Amino acid sequence: MSGIVALEKWPVLGRHERAAGWLQVWCDLGRAPRMIDAYARGLAEYLEVCEREDVNSLVVTCAHIALYVRELAERPSRRGANVFSIDSGAGLANATVRQRMVPVRLFYDFLMEEGLRESNPVGRGRYTPGRQRGGQQRGLVPRLTKLPWIPSEQQWLEILQVAREEPVRNRLMLALAYDAALRREELCSLRTDDLDPAHRTLRVRAETTKNRLERVVPYSASTGVLMSAYLAHRATISRARGPLFLSESRRKHGQRLTLWTWAKVVRRIALAAGVPRFATHTTRHLCLTDLARMGWELHTSATFAGHRNTDSTLQYIHLSGRDLADKLTRGMEHIHVSRIQMLTAGESESAGGSR
The missing domain is CATH 1.10.443.10 (Intergrase catalytic core)
Known part of the structure; x- marks a missing residue:
């Protein structure tokens, strides 16, 4: 997908000069059309929210980004209710919200490189020396790790x-x-x-x-x-x-x-x-x-x-479940042997004494 096609598909990008320039950079770098389309859609949705709330996208703060995340969390999914957080039971899926935030974060990276911002309002996970649990600082939207579904x-x-x-x-x-x-x-x-x-x-x-x-x-x-x-x-x-x-x-x-x-x-x-x-x-x-x-x-x-x-x-x-099953089997074998040894200990002693 070229930048022109993306602008035709998402007109809001054309109303924001910096957004159109950012998208053209990705097109010029030869990124895959599907990636360009996903980035264009994600940024377009964000800019539409900014326009609706009358917020200048160039000077937003982390508080504005948090409101956008909340809007995504409460937005009904086309496939029905999904789980955004452990207790929500509604809104877009966690992976979808994280995906929507990627182009927004990259857009503000671009603005920083162009000297238009000093910081990126979209938090990201990063390594911080001295922190517990490997020094990993949680990103703006925490990742919910789920195992893939497979059929029975x-x-x-x-x-x-x-x-x-x-x-x-x-x-x-x-x-x-x-x-x-x-x-x-x-x-x-x-x-x-x-x-x-x-x-x-x-x-x-x-x-x-x-x-x-x-x-x-x-x-x-x-x-x-x-x-x-x-x-x-x-x-x-x-x-x-x-x-x-x-x-x-x-x-x-x-x-x-x-x-x-x-x-x-x-x-x-x-x-x-x-x-x-x-x-x-x-x-x-x-x-x-x-x-x-x-x-x-x-x-x-x-x-x-x-x-x-x-x-x-x-x-x-x-x-x-292979690792867990192997460990369980090895552990149960050890427990089984020890239990049998305890049960037969008296018989072994009796047999020794009779000799």
Whole structure:
């Protein structure tokens, strides 16, 4: 998304010269269109609140930012009530509020660099020597860390039952999304030359990943069968190299399948299976959790997932309960042995005395 398109979509940005300039900087730096759109939307929402409250966005204080956070916390979610704080039960989700604050914070960083402000009114977590708990100071909006949701075995079977009736393209995409723990954009951006059917691997190009880390991941023999069937089917649509997954609609026949189309496919499957929480990212969560359950080493799982930091991978180990289960088993074994020894101590002494 270019700066001009963003200004057309969010007119409030055009009424604030500094905001438009900040957005153009990000566009000139070549940031991803989806990131630009998210930043433009977040800043536009903030500036609209400033206009409504008759506040000059260039001279706001931390108190004004706190009022904006409160407005977000009380804003009804389109998906219904969500939990912003432990006891609220309403408002936007914690992660959504934090996401909305990112462009606001970056905007004031920009104003500081331009010499228009001396400080940033949006607090952020930072390391402070001497503080307890590792010296970490909490940011303006505290992070609520939740484990990813994954379906139960029965829910997964319901999803698979519905998916069996889907065209081969959709079945292959669902299989690859789970098999290789692919993000939605990574899956939809696959190209024919990313495949290595001989070794059953595929290349996830750096420009399609979230953190710009290229990786090569394997897929199973079962998915390989689906791959062969789909490639034969794809040849009836187009024999040209390029995007692997093609649209078969009349309007976009033969063009690359978009993220939104795939999201609609997954949503339709989820509703038909009676598992509305199932989404395009669920297969990735499920795969990484299953790998943790199987005992994969942490760094191996991080490399497979394309995580730059193993902290992201740790949540799936926590979700699997593997570490807790192992510790519980070891602890119970020790307790079990000690209890049995106590029960049999008298018998051992009696046996020694009889000799």
